[in-house]
Amino acid sequence: MRRLLALAFLVVIASVALWLPRRDHSVSAQSRQAPAGTAHSGKAFKFNKVSEGVYHAVGTGSLAVVGNSSFIVNDDDVIVVDDHVSPAAAWVLLEEIKEVTNKPVTTVINTHFHFDHAHGNQIFDNRVNIIGHEFTRQMLLGNSIGMPLYRNYVTGLPGQIDDLKKRLASESDATTQASLERQITAAQNNLASQRELKPTPPNVTLTDRMTLYRGSREIQIRYLGRGHTAGDVVVFLPREKVVMTGDFLTAALSNMSDSFPDEWVKSLDNLKTLDFETVLPGHGEAFTDKAKIGYFQDYMRDVWTEVSRLKQQGVSAEDAAKRADLTKHSAHLPINGPGVPLLGVQRIYTLLDERARR
Numbered sequence: 001m002r003r004l005l006a007l008a009f010l011v012v013i014a015s016v017a018l019w020l021p022r023r024d025h026s027v028s029a030q031s032r033q034a035p036a037g038t039a040h041s042g043k044a045f046k047f048n049k050v051s052e053g054v055y056h057a058v059g060t061g062s063l064a065v066v067g068n069s070s071f072i073v074n075d076d077d078v079i080v081v082d083d084h085v086s087p088a089a090a091w092v093l094l095e096e097i098k099e100v101t102n103k104p105v106t107t108v109i110n111t112h113f114h115f116d117h118a119h120g121n122q123i124f125d126n127r128v129n130i131i132g133h134e135f136t137r138q139m140l141l142g143n144s145i146g147m148p149l150y151r152n153y154v155t156g157l158p159g160q161i162d163d164l165k166k167r168l169a170s171e172s173d174a175t176t177q178a179s180l181e182r183q184i185t186a187a188q189n190n191l192a193s194q195r196e197l198k199p200t201p202p203n204v205t206l207t208d209r210m211t212l213y214r215g216s217r218e219i220q221i222r223y224l225g226r227g228h229t230a231g232d233v234v235v236f237l238p239r240e241k242v243v244m245t246g247d248f249l250t251a252a253l254s255n256m257s258d259s260f261p262d263e264w265v266k267s268l269d270n271l272k273t274l275d276f277e278t279v280l281p282g283h284g285e286a287f288t289d290k291a292k293i294g295y296f297q298d299y300m301r302d303v304w305t306e307v308s309r310l311k312q313q314g315v316s317a318e319d320a321a322k323r324a325d326l327t328k329h330s331a332h333l334p335i336n337g338p339g340v341p342l343l344g345v346q347r348i349y350t351l352l353d354e355r356a357r358r
């Protein structure tokens with residue numbers, strides 16, 4: 001009888017243990033179903049380790065990811081900064097992070113609302129904190145995908161695929177053919193993922209600064225003033241002297257379609273006050289040369305002056321985009337001849353009109 005009771009007791013314990021919810025960390029950050037368009041060959045990302053647990057993730061080209069992300073492996077969790085152009089790209093990022101650590105991603109930080117930095121948000125389950133500026137939330141809740149930058153990008157994808165197919169048809173070199181095929185596959189997968197897009201806003205917001213503490217690690221999220229958009233934040237690790245800048249400061253030029261170029265110059269002065277050695281930008285490779293901040297400020301000042309001058313002369317935005325001559329900055333920035341991207345010029349025209357009305 002005693003043996004029977006003991007057996008019954010064991011059965012009860014075992015069934016309770018089975019019934020208790022189990023925490024499976026490996027899937028806790030991600031929704032369960034893989035999105036469309038994740039297929040690719042080889043690695044989608046190159047992870048550059050810049051400090052203990054701190055990585056810069058740069059696309060290899062086998063999958064469309066567009067912007068860079070960064071991730072921080074802490075004692076118990078992982079924090080991801082920016083999540084790329086599509087649900088597929090973010091999904092594959094998490095798959096490849098699992099090869100570095102099995103700790104769960106608990107937190108995502110969006111440096112700003114642009115599609116190539118925040119369109120992976122939807123793959124995270126609702127236990128994940130997605131942190132961004134209040135403006136980033138407003139944009140992703142509102143008309144972010146109706147803005148010219150994304151509209152031009154997504155409506156241009158089918159034509160881009162057709163062009164690549166035409167080039168492939170007339171190409172005879174086997175290496176170039178292979179490269180074109182790879183680009184076509186990546187673009188088609190990207191298009192499939194864009195069709196599943198549901199813009200997803202941050203569920204935690206800030207307007208000035210926020211600090212996360214993880215063991216001995218301090219992670220500052222700082223708003224430094226309007227610039228690339230009205231709500232860019234940078235992620236600053238004071239101990240590691242690393243700053244993740246999104247498009248507020250890239251390795252080269254940054255798009256201006258939602259920017260405040262004259263205020264951006266001042267906001268970049270605020271960036272200079274942070275004590276960092278390494279910049280992990282949203283586009284291009286990591287760098288340590290702080291002089292790049294000044295080169296970009298000088299360029300931005302001259303874009304503003306030059307475009308304002310052309311507008312004053314009655315030149316259309318389309319013509320100003322061709323004529324604005326910034327070639328004197330070509331020693332430090334990738335500028336091959338006269339011209340400024342049209343979206344940037346249109347943005348400056350709009351800002352000047354708004355200010356003239358005031």
Ligand SMILES: [Zn+2]
Pocket residue numbers: 112114117228247255
């Ligand atoms: Zn951007």
